[in-house]
Amino acid sequence: MKLWGGRFTSRADEIMEQFNTSLPVDHRLYKEDIAGSLAHVTMLVHSDLLSPEEGDLLVQGLESILTDIESGKLKIEGDFEDIHSFIEMHLTERVGETGKKLHTARSRNDQVAVDMRLYAKNKATEVIDSLQTLIDSLHEKGKANNVIMPGYTHLQRAQVVTFGHHLGAYEQMFKRDKKRVENALELLDENPLGCGALAGTTHAIDRQVTTELLRFAKPVDNFLDGVSDRDYMLELMSNFSIIMMHLSRLSEELVLWSSQEFRFITMADAYSTGSSIMPQKKNPDAAELIRGKTGRVYGSLFSLLTTLKGLPLTYNKDMQEDKEPFFDALDTVLDCMEIMSKMIDTLTVNADQMKAAIKAGFLNATEVADYLVSKGTPFRDAHEIVGKIIIYCEMEKKAIEDLTIEELSGFSSAIEEDIYAYIEYESILTKGNKSLMKGE
Numbered sequence: 001m002k003l004w005g006g007r008f009t010s011r012a013d014e015i016m017e018q019f020n021t022s023l024p025v026d027h028r029l030y031k032e033d034i035a036g037s038l039a040h041v042t043m044l045v046h047s048d049l050l051s052p053e054e055g056d057l058l059v060q061g062l063e064s065i066l067t068d069i070e071s072g073k074l075k076i077e078g079d080f081e082d083i084h085s086f087i088e089m090h091l092t093e094r095v096g097e098t099g100k101k102l103h104t105a106r107s108r109n110d111q112v113a114v115d116m117r118l119y120a121k122n123k124a125t126e127v128i129d130s131l132q133t134l135i136d137s138l139h140e141k142g143k144a145n146n147v148i149m150p151g152y153t154h155l156q157r158a159q160v161v162t163f164g165h166h167l168g169a170y171e172q173m174f175k176r177d178k179k180r181v182e183n184a185l186e187l188l189d190e191n192p193l194g195c196g197a198l199a200g201t202t203h204a205i206d207r208q209v210t211t212e213l214l215r216f217a218k219p220v221d222n223f224l225d226g227v228s229d230r231d232y233m234l235e236l237m238s239n240f241s242i243i244m245m246h247l248s249r250l251s252e253e254l255v256l257w258s259s260q261e262f263r264f265i266t267m268a269d270a271y272s273t274g275s276s277i278m279p280q281k282k283n284p285d286a287a288e289l290i291r292g293k294t295g296r297v298y299g300s301l302f303s304l305l306t307t308l309k310g311l312p313l314t315y316n317k318d319m320q321e322d323k324e325p326f327f328d329a330l331d332t333v334l335d336c337m338e339i340m341s342k343m344i345d346t347l348t349v350n351a352d353q354m355k356a357a358i359k360a361g362f363l364n365a366t367e368v369a370d371y372l373v374s375k376g377t378p379f380r381d382a383h384e385i386v387g388k389i390i391i392y393c394e395m396e397k398k399a400i401e402d403l404t405i406e407e408l409s410g411f412s413s414a415i416e417e418d419i420y421a422y423i424e425y426e427s428i429l430t431k432g433n434k435s436l437m438k439g440e
Contacts, residue, residue, distance in 0.1 A: 023082055135174050270342070
């Protein structure tokens, strides 16, 4: 069933009917479509384009459809072109000929535009809430396990940090993500209802009424842009891609840390799987799946960018392809954030293993160089001296702090007994690195 057809003298091909329908994808917009229609009806009555009685009848019909969909009494299915035709046809069945007046002063172009903006607003808020949950999980886990661990560059042990400070780096990433989504939410908060197909309507409507009812900040300024703008979807999908990149980086660290080579953490059984052939295996599949799904979200972004790149103004049927990648990217990022939050909440931190990795990695070597500089040794000379100390430690299978003062002073007369306090790991963190100890 269609909302058009008077211009045509024959039916579309059956394959074309299936090719053209978007109901299997846009069915999830039913709440937003009904909300937009309810606001539109109120505006039509306000503008004397419908009588109050007609308005009441349409409102009752729309609300009954919403109730029946929510309860499962009315299934979103059948021979309908899209969610808009599904709702309007069911409305006409329920209220009679008055249902046909719902579309007065409105086009499907501005109807779908308002539906998608409403949906994007609601879901952007959900993404923001999920980001905050993840940020809280990282903060609490870091605060409860603010133990020393190796920090890495080039995946080589570099300097001593704390587990709390390491997780704090991801907190900062996700805080930036949250700000980006909040900014996108502010930019998209405009009402396209009233733009019509592309050039408004000759009816004397009041766009401010629907703007206030739908809780938009303002009406769009340009009708052509209003019906064809999908920038807000691209911006949100770009934000989703950055969130997934951050989730993927964290996932990679969880995979590494949970391996037998690191053993820094133990993943909860609830977010791990086993092997069908090797009974000893405990695989970090939840983290690996997040890492793998990152490319899927990137692909959704580039799909929509490609769809839009050559389109003239205003609406083109190509734009029906905007929803599927957006919905998929949205669902994926929400699922991944939920799983990551739960993984972080339930993982166990192996503090002793982290400390052992520090001791084996000469992570106080930089501090030895700084110590020598404080005694008047030029940094380049200090760097070379420490390099020789490391070679000696590797040959003797000792850590720097385990060398005697006689061994250390043999490399430089500037080294004295006070070096031990200087290169002790906890003391390294407190000297000029107080935020590391706090896990900030």
